[in-house]
Amino acid sequence: MQFQQLQYFVAVAETRHFTRAADLVHVAQPSLSQQIKALERELGADLFLRARGNITLTDAGEALLPLARRILADADTARYEVQELAQLHSGRVRLGATPSLCTGLLPDVLRAFHDRYPGIRLLIEEGGSHDLVRELARGALDLALVVLPLPTPSPALTTVELLREDLVVVSSPEAPAPGGDGSRRTVRVADLEGERLVMFRHGYDLRELTVAACRAEGFEPDFTVEGGEMDAVLGFVRAGLGVAVVPRMVAARSGSGLRVTPLAPPGLERTIALAHRSDVAPPRAARELQRMLLER
Secondary structure, eight states, X not given: OOHHHHHHHHHHHXXXXXXXXXHHHTSOHHHHHHHHHHHHHHHTSOOEEEETTEEEEOHHHHHHHXXXXXXXXXXXXXXXHHHOOTTOOSEEEEEEEOHHHHHHTHHHHHHHHHHHOTTEEEEEEEOOHHHHHHHHHTTSOSEEEEEESOSSOOTTEEEEEEEEEEEEEEEOTTSXXXXXOTTOSOBOGGGGTTOEEEEEOTTOHHHHHHHHHHHXXXXXXXXXXXXXXXXXXXXXHHTTSOBEEEEHHHHHHSOSSOEEEEBOTTXXXXXXXXXXXXXXXXXXXXXXXXXXXXXX
């Protein structure tokens, strides 16, 4: 099995078209087809069902695809690792993080990292913890900031707790205070019953946490707007469309136009962890960013 054959196989699997795959990997289409057939002979199984205008994966192809992607990603990581200079003058870090962490935690840390290592490219991917865990597992990320507990515990990942962060309620200063009493300094989760909530999209860790907390108090939350990312949610709250539950760091960095009300004890908090694959050490530049995050 040749590395090049796996590249060609993944290209066909992703484009579902031999000619487009050949263009993608810059090779003539007959050469690509010959290499795919050679790979199938070596494996003893067809990888594609070929019909005019319709290329689909066989069961064997479906089984090989995630493994091939991981092999290619690991080889790519190895290439960058070898190319890094002793003082980290070059290289890259592929970091995944939830959108709220990109807004609250990362700007200051990434600025400090960039000031120290200006030659390192920072590639950031935003997503929910579930998506980031999947991207880590297939080798598309070096590190990820995720919310614990993980939606699907994975023995293939190593996680290190980074911080615990309180959640707060944000609302428009022009609207009535959450809970209906402007003199109160805190609000309980139970006081959100009957409040109109601006809610994040499905797959957002904060959505699951907020909905679970409301249900634990015996009520279903009432959404006036749902489906947004962090910036959109804060904008809708500023416009008076409802209230939202967000991390304290996000509220602190959000600027004017928002009333911030802490949640009364026991409140709500989330645990942030730094995750990476257990079977592959992160590249050197990623390890340096990991150190800076843990020492922040």
